[in-house]
Amino acid sequence: MDANSKTDEHASLSWEDRPSTCPDFVVSFRGYEQEAAETLGAAIGETLRAFGRIMDISNLDGVTVGYDYDEALAQLDRGYETNFVLERTNGVAIGVAMTPSVLRGESLKSHIVLAGHIADALVGNDVELRSMTVHTIAHECSHVEITAAWEKCFPGELLRTRFPTLLTAWRSEVTSACWDEYAACRISADLGYDPVPGYTQTFLTIFSGIDKKVGELVGGFDGTNVDQLVGSLFGAVGDLMKFACYLQGALAGTGRKLDDVPDASSALSAHWFSPYFDRLADACNEIFSEFGRWPDKRQFEVISDLVVEIIEDQAVTIWDHEDGSYSVRIHHPRLFL
Incomplete structure (x- = not known):
């Protein structure tokens, strides 16, 4: 389609x-x-x-x-x-x-x-x-x-819904940004000029700095403001995912694959984000295939689950409690050694 x-x-x-x-x-x-x-x-x-x-x-x-x-x-x-x-x-x-x-x-x-x-x-x-x-x-x-x-x-939600917890809000913000930009880039990909070179450059700039950015956030945590740490991690990883979606949407909209962008393909090769990049593209493509006919939000939750998975893989484990609170454990994967 x-x-x-x-x-x-x-x-x-x-x-x-x-x-x-x-x-x-x-x-x-x-x-x-x-x-x-x-x-x-x-x-x-x-x-x-x-x-x-x-x-x-x-x-x-x-x-x-x-x-x-x-x-x-x-x-x-x-x-x-x-x-x-x-x-x-x-x-x-x-x-x-x-x-x-x-x-x-x-x-x-x-x-x-x-x-x-x-x-x-x-x-x-x-x-x-x-x-x-x-x-x-x-x-x-x-x-x-x-x-x-x-x-x-999903009538009546945008601008009119309060999120019950911070984690829910952060997850939703990342999901919305990723999906919206993937879809907009895919729909408009071949109108006007070719956006792929620009999106590639922007993605690679964010991508090249993500390890340092996340490391600085974790290393700078003083043990007191957990919300600031976790919110900042959602922001950093969310930006990486969002700008990946810009590129993925434009590629899909012009019938190209990642291999058609050697700089991005080479940079992702053997990097920890590579499988997440592919899974994010698959999730967005699946949502797009049902554009405007979504019976529920299960397809969108794949993106929100993905951002949490990346954060937990690379920085902190998050426990979401029934009362709306959460706790974290900072760990030190090979990325920060």
């Missing part, structure tokens, strides 16, 4: 002739002159209507474009009371676009936020930059579809 056919009820039509799922929406601009905003807004609308013919973006709430991307994220009306402030990815990969969930009345929708310098390339003369922006918008449209599919299968 390819990404373009999984929800398309008009498969016999060429994509140009299919009706668009793009709803009426507003593009809001921050820091733009009116003429520039009108020109870019028209281009964004045309692009989204085109992508609406090959994926379901009917749950799009709107688009915000801002030169001050951080402020645009922070000021987005999410439709409910929260102290959580949206922040861009800021590390090995620098975030330039995000599609957070929002509530509009009782309806869950998705709102695309774009950094102005990225969005501007859509109407610029640089062909390479324009293709990258087209791909970025396609990726964010994919998130609109993915979120809607989750809401259809």
